[in-house]
Amino acid sequence: xxxxxxxxxxxxxxxxxxxxxxxxxxxxxxxxxxxxxxxxxxxxxxxxxxxxxxxxxxxxxxxxxxxxxxxxxxxxxxxxxxxxxxxxxxxxxxxxxxxxxxxxxxxxxxxxxxxxxxxxxxxxxxxxxxxxxxxxxxxxxxxxxxxxxxxxxxxxxxxxxxxxxxxxxxxxxxxxxxxxxxxxxxxxxxxxxxxxxxxxxxxxxxxxxxxxxxxxxxxxxxxxxxxxxxxxxxxxxxxxxxxxxxxxxxxxxxxxxxxxxxxxxxxxxxxxxxxxxxxxxxxxxxxxxxxxxxxxxxxxxxxxxxxxxxxxxxxxxxxxxxxxxxxxxxxxxxxxxxxxxxxxxxxxxxxxxxxxxxxxxxxxxxxxxxxxxxxxxxxxxxxxxxxxxxxxxxxxxxxxxxxxxxxxxxxxxx
Numbered sequence: 001x002x003x004x005x006x007x008x009x010x011x012x013x014x015x016x017x018x019x020x021x022x023x024x025x026x027x028x029x030x031x032x033x034x035x036x037x038x039x040x041x042x043x044x045x046x047x048x049x050x051x052x053x054x055x056x057x058x059x060x061x062x063x064x065x066x067x068x069x070x071x072x073x074x075x076x077x078x079x080x081x082x083x084x085x086x087x088x089x090x091x092x093x094x095x096x097x098x099x100x101x102x103x104x105x106x107x108x109x110x111x112x113x114x115x116x117x118x119x120x121x122x123x124x125x126x127x128x129x130x131x132x133x134x135x136x137x138x139x140x141x142x143x144x145x146x147x148x149x150x151x152x153x154x155x156x157x158x159x160x161x162x163x164x165x166x167x168x169x170x171x172x173x174x175x176x177x178x179x180x181x182x183x184x185x186x187x188x189x190x191x192x193x194x195x196x197x198x199x200x201x202x203x204x205x206x207x208x209x210x211x212x213x214x215x216x217x218x219x220x221x222x223x224x225x226x227x228x229x230x231x232x233x234x235x236x237x238x239x240x241x242x243x244x245x246x247x248x249x250x251x252x253x254x255x256x257x258x259x260x261x262x263x264x265x266x267x268x269x270x271x272x273x274x275x276x277x278x279x280x281x282x283x284x285x286x287x288x289x290x291x292x293x294x295x296x297x298x299x300x301x302x303x304x305x306x307x308x309x310x311x312x313x314x315x316x317x318x319x320x321x322x323x324x325x326x327x328x329x330x331x332x333x334x335x336x337x338x339x340x341x342x343x344x345x346x347x348x349x350x351x352x353x354x355x356x357x358x359x360x361x362x363x364x365x366x367x368x369x370x371x372x373x374x375x376x377x378x379x380x381x382x383x384x385x386x387x388x389x390x391x392x393x394x395x396x397x398x399x400x401x402x403x404x405x406x407x408x409x410x411x412x413x414x
Contacts (some may be wrong), residue, residue: 004046042164053078145172156188163192170202179210200226201235208239215243234260238273250280261354270354298363299398300352301325301405305373308410311388317343320379323407325351325369328394333361335369342375348404368394373407387413 054075060244061071140147149172156165166189173182186203193199204222209217219239226236241256257277261270305323321340326332336351351371356362363369375388383389 035151037198057076059184061090110302145176148172149176156185160188161192166192170206174206179206182206183210195225195229197226197230197233198235200229201233201239205239206236208243212367213242213246232259234270241273241276250283253277254280300350301363301369301371301395301397302348302350302403303371303395304348304404304406305340305345305390306406307342307375307388308390308408311409311412314412315342315375315377315388317341320376321345321409322374323349324372324374325363325395326372327361327366328368328370329368332365335361335363335366345409363397367397369397370403371395371407373409374413375409383413385414389413 057074060066106258152169159165163202166185170182170185173185183206190199200222204219206228207219223236226233237256237260241253244252245254254277257273262271319342321342323338324334326334336350336355340347352363353364370393372391378384388409388413390407392407395405
């Protein structure tokens with residue numbers, strides 16, 4: 001933090017220098033203005049002009065060009081014009097060059113104070129302190145989760161309005177089994193950030209587990225509020241799936257978990273739910289080759305893979321089987337990848353976005369794909385001589401509930 005304030009001071013120096021700059025020029029400007037006023041001959045020039053015009057007017061009267069009434073009228077106009085010009089030339093007394101010097105340091109102090117106050121109110125000083133605390137514990141020889149929680153609790157007392165403090169605290173409490181403390185931290189976070197569905201969902205989840213996996217009125221109220229704000233909130237749907245599974249309603253559990261997986265931004269985050277879906281499918285007596293359909297995520301390809309009878313026995317049953325979907329042009333990384341063993345064949349599975357290797361390349365980006373299946377004795381991802389393979393081009397990407405397309409492994413890689 002010391003370096004931060006030094007940096008702020010360095011940034012303020014140019015601003016203060018600009019404020020002080022007029023003080024250095026005040027004396028020169030004062031002298032220049034005084035000399036200008038002393039040497040100003042504008043008034044004398046105006047009087048001389050008035051006298052010439054008045055003399056011309058008198059000569060015109062003597063020649064008879066104008067009568068006395070016209071002369072008086074024109075002379076009055078000349079006098080009025082001279083009076084107006086003279087009035088506009090009157091100047092206030094010139095103040096000394098030291099006048100107003102006190103205002104500059106006052107403004108400089110006000111700028112510094114206002115900058116500090118603004119940063120304390122709107123800046124990230126609290127977040128920087130929080131980061132420093134986390135790094136200190138991480139680098140401490142005896143650093144531990146307990147030490148981190150203790151330091152964060154100190155920060156919570158010092159800056160109770162900082163949401164990042166409570167955001168850091170509640171998962172630590174949760175992972176340490178301190179459910180009540182986690183609930184309190186989440187409630188404080190919600191007070192600050194508002195009733196955001198993701199936060200309400202996490203609060204419902206913690207309340208659910210603290211209540212020994214029971215949908216108490218409190219938990220149900222949080223679930224209802226969350227779903228009212230976001231009907232696809234995955235954390236709450238996961239909780240509902242667990243509750244349904246515990247009471248033996250496996251179909252409802254599968255439905256909730258499938259919706260939860262569809263609402264997750266990170267495909268890998270749903271792995272535990274996919275395993276839960278497969279267990280629920282087993283409890284319902286669904287054959288293993290059909291269980292993949294329950295975990296489909298978005299558009300995909302339902303594929304069935306089998307080994308040609310002529311190649312049976314060529315490789316051991318534990319040989320790796322790589323199933324890869326690529327774009328038709330072959331310009332993108334693999335869109336989806338699955339791995340089986342030769343003993344699993346024939347097998348049916350679903351390739352979808354959950355099996356993508358990169359966020360930049362997924363099946364949902366294309367309408368058609370090329371399927372390639374390779375059986376590798378070495379287990380290496382790159383093709384080797386003696387590998388078995390098969391492929392199928394122009395396979396539509398879409399609904400996975402229909403009949404699977406079939407890829408037959410019927411060739412040997414030379």
